Amino acid sequence: MKLTRKLFVSAFLGAATMFIGQLAQAQQPASASGQLTIDSFNGIYHLGRDNRGLSLLTTEETIVADFPSAGFYGLKRELPKTYQGHNVDVKVLAVSDAAGNPVPYKISSDGGNLLITTGNPAIKLFGSQTIKIRYQTTGVINLKGNVDEFLLNVNGRGWDVPISNADAILYIPSDLQKSIKGKPSCYTSLGNTSSNYCQITSSQAAGSLKVSSKARLLQPHQALVLKVNFAADTFTNGHRFKSLFAILVAIVALLALTVTSYRVLKRRNTTL
């Protein structure tokens, strides 16, 4: 391992059933004195769907980390680019600091994940630092069961440092609320074990259902997971319109062929 004074992340896929493991891991180089700690991981999520029924998720993560004196320059965040075999079209919208000032970042690929690296290697950071990452993803619903399942892995399972506070606020618009099946739930997951050491509440907020969940003192690789079920066929994989379009094209082509054939036959009849 090259002993560099920066944070780096290794991909760590969550459980197969888990939606979009927002995977980030902060590993310390062996030479580092002091360890980076995550004071809070706060996610705000707006779930929606487009006119094809494809789910859309806009995410704003606020990570407050305490940088040690080892001279790190930023965080690395890994987001899976696929979910259940399809592309989730991760689109990074912005990376900023606590004041909303832009923070430099670069995007690269690491295996099947999109890797966001924040910060400037020439500028070392110390003490409490706030990093906000805004991004959008599509196709985030599990459509393979008898309900449409939204399973949100809030902080991901890749962090190898503890997280003091993990919070998630999910906004579900009114047009989707009537499709919710049962009550939203939460759990924490570590390896193959899960527990219910988390809290979840729901309330109405400006026409949306606001689902708030939190967990405290998460261990390394432990994730807060939020689950909301929707009635089957609330969402689609986005291919419905493509299929309809293909059918429409086929009908038009058939009509055109019929008209052309009719005209040809008619011309033949008139010339005979």
Add this chain to the structure above:
Amino acid sequence: MLILIITGGIFFIGHSTKSPLPKDINDQVNFKVIYPSSHAAQIQPSSYNYHQQQKVLNFKVNYAGSPIVFSQQPAPRNIGLDTQSYLPALGIHPYAQFDTALGQVALTKFYQSGNLKLFSQSAVLVSQDTLLIATSSKSLTNEQWKSLFDSLKITK
């Protein structure tokens, strides 16, 4: 040869470290002065102020839509020769640091007592026995600070 001399002359003029201070202040200042040299950072000509007794030179620099106060003075040698040595002496806990041609720069924040609202951001640099503290009441990004300090020069 002539072209080389002319090019060298233009380069020397363009990169000379002639003091930007008004003559009356320049005559009083007996330490090296750090100043911006890019078009993006312009000294307000009317802002020069030198306190003879304290040996503190102040001037304002317009940068990124904000006035930044440059305050500099001779750095006591008994503390150290670089920025790092001065941080504990000044009670400064930096939130970011970067290197420039003139030395290492430490960024720090000052908060209002009581409500702990951000009061100012400051950048501290010790270079060639001059201690510079640049202060902005407006929040600048780390990159903006670095860009400003990368453009600084010091008089001979």
